[in-house]
Amino acid sequence: MTISLTGVSRDAAFDGALGSLRDASFASRLFSKDTSLWGAEAAVEAAVRLGWTDFEGNASEVLAATEDLRRELLDDGIDSFVLCGMGGSSLAPLMIAPALRVLDSTHPDTVRAALEGDLSRTAVIVSSKSGGTVETMSQMRAFEAAFVGAGVDPAGRIIVVTDPGSALEDAATRAGHRVFNADPSVGGRFSVFTAFGIVPSVLAGADMQQLVADAAGVRDELALDSGENPGLVLAAALAAHLPERFVAELTTDGTLPAEFGLWIEQLVAESTGKDGKGVFPIALPAGATPSGASSATLVRLGAAEALGNDGRSSDSDSDSGIGVFAPLGAQLLLWQVATAAMGFLVGVDPFNQPDVEAAKIATRESLGAPAQTSPAAPAPAEIRARLRELVLPEGYLAVQAYVDSGDPELAGLLVRARQELSAELGVPVALGYGPRYLHSTGQFHKGGPACGTFLQIIGVDAQEVAIPGEEAGFGALLEAQAHGDASVLRERGRDVVSVETQDPVGFLRGLLARG
Numbered sequence: 001m002t003i004s005l006t007g008v009s010r011d012a013a014f015d016g017a018l019g020s021l022r023d024a025s026f027a028s029r030l031f032s033k034d035t036s037l038w039g040a041e042a043a044v045e046a047a048v049r050l051g052w053t054d055f056e057g058n059a060s061e062v063l064a065a066t067e068d069l070r071r072e073l074l075d076d077g078i079d080s081f082v083l084c085g086m087g088g089s090s091l092a093p094l095m096i097a098p099a100l101r102v103l104d105s106t107h108p109d110t111v112r113a114a115l116e117g118d119l120s121r122t123a124v125i126v127s128s129k130s131g132g133t134v135e136t137m138s139q140m141r142a143f144e145a146a147f148v149g150a151g152v153d154p155a156g157r158i159i160v161v162t163d164p165g166s167a168l169e170d171a172a173t174r175a176g177h178r179v180f181n182a183d184p185s186v187g188g189r190f191s192v193f194t195a196f197g198i199v200p201s202v203l204a205g206a207d208m209q210q211l212v213a214d215a216a217g218v219r220d221e222l223a224l225d226s227g228e229n230p231g232l233v234l235a236a237a238l239a240a241h242l243p244e245r246f247v248a249e250l251t252t253d254g255t256l257p258a259e260f261g262l263w264i265e266q267l268v269a270e271s272t273g274k275d276g277k278g279v280f281p282i283a284l285p286a287g288a289t290p291s292g293a294s295s296a297t298l299v300r301l302g303a304a305e306a307l308g309n310d311g312r313s314s315d316s317d318s319d320s321g322i323g324v325f326a327p328l329g330a331q332l333l334l335w336q337v338a339t340a341a342m343g344f345l346v347g348v349d350p351f352n353q354p355d356v357e358a359a360k361i362a363t364r365e366s367l368g369a370p371a372q373t374s375p376a377a378p379a380p381a382e383i384r385a386r387l388r389e390l391v392l393p394e395g396y397l398a399v400q401a402y403v404d405s406g407d408p409e410l411a412g413l414l415v416r417a418r419q420e421l422s423a424e425l426g427v428p429v430a431l432g433y434g435p436r437y438l439h440s441t442g443q444f445h446k447g448g449p450a451c452g453t454f455l456q457i458i459g460v461d462a463q464e465v466a467i468p469g470e471e472a473g474f475g476a477l478l479e480a481q482a483h484g485d486a487s488v489l490r491e492r493g494r495d496v497v498s499v500e501t502q503d504p505v506g507f508l509r510g511l512l513a514r515g
């Protein structure tokens, strides 16, 4: 069998959850695109969201067209690829194509570094299902201007992936950009095997044929109404002990891309974290120690189960969490099925994201508001004391870093700070870059169970980068996004500790020194 699950504790709660999926014939109905699975209200959206269950035909057409385009671009000396996109439009290629530069930030330093690449040999893929995401549209305009500034015609260099009929398709066609239409019957976070996953990844040289084949190879197994169906077993294992055990701490063993956990975060958190409920996946950085909190299940991800000399699994001990072993392509379809099934078990519509919009509105309001002088950042010792006071014993902390996501020193410090805070507070701690997390775990933070506490670290240290046609630049947008999200979190009764700093490295060092 390609997919192997180990360590699942088959207790009464698990049996009950699995039983309800089997009784509902969930798997066969999912693959026959039964829109009524999540209730009458969700059926309208489900009618245009289940195309991912038969992905092969569309995927092979897009693969062929993209491979042709890659050859054409390489012949023209274009061998460097940047993707502008957020959430479901960026996290799949981020995991699949190591050679792709993914710009899913509005931090001026991150944007500037992408714009300052060698544009004479660069093509930019702009991916947005809606065609209206502010980060992506701003990045596209910045690249159009940068190409013109470098004496390169943007029309040959910008490749747009969007739904048919979006405003972006219209604008791109008028500007002479190449357009790939994505399958409109697939939502952003389920879109890895559509143009959103395929076009940027294959242009940047990734082999997606194998991924698609591995997913297709497990499709029949995942469509069975059987208690052995790994998609149903995984969903039941993660949803059985809600609301108490709501966190899944994810580790990868090095045989799968490190970014796989980030893809699972957006898929599961944005799909299930709403109506005060949900399953919260936390991608642990490499080498991190799991929290050991009673709210968390450890989920170990790998391409294949390790077998002992006797050929038997050495991995059946549920004390070390659940093992999920399969090649990446099979994992992707497995997690999509499990997420749809978790939506059913949790009792939510897995295809909407009702609380994301609130932060977007608050961001716009914050952009229009008069600038305020930020108060001096509290001392690190004060922050740790505040967090000890605020974090709920059965809750979680999310560190939201509005800093340059391309800075390795900052990345290392954040990983260490996350680990120290988890050990000190005794709760699971998530780490996400802003604005990336807004299109991923952000839905869960605002719409899921009200047990999160938030530490925002906002770097206000960078030199501004203009957004062509807008008064506010990227730095102003970044700050407005942080303030907007904080205001919505507070409105919903969550505690947010916000730190604005001109020296994020110094701040994090201070935080680590247990000041």
Ligand SMILES: O=P(O)(O)OC[C@H]1O[C@](O)(CO)[C@@H](O)[C@@H]1O
Binding pocket: 086, 087, 088, 089, 127, 128, 129, 130, 131, 132, 133, 136, 188, 189, 270, 353, 356, 438, 439, 440
């Ligand atoms: O592809 P789009 O429409 O730009 O959206 C990007 C992301 O923003 C969200 O709509 C909301 O966070 C995600 O669901 C989506 O993947």
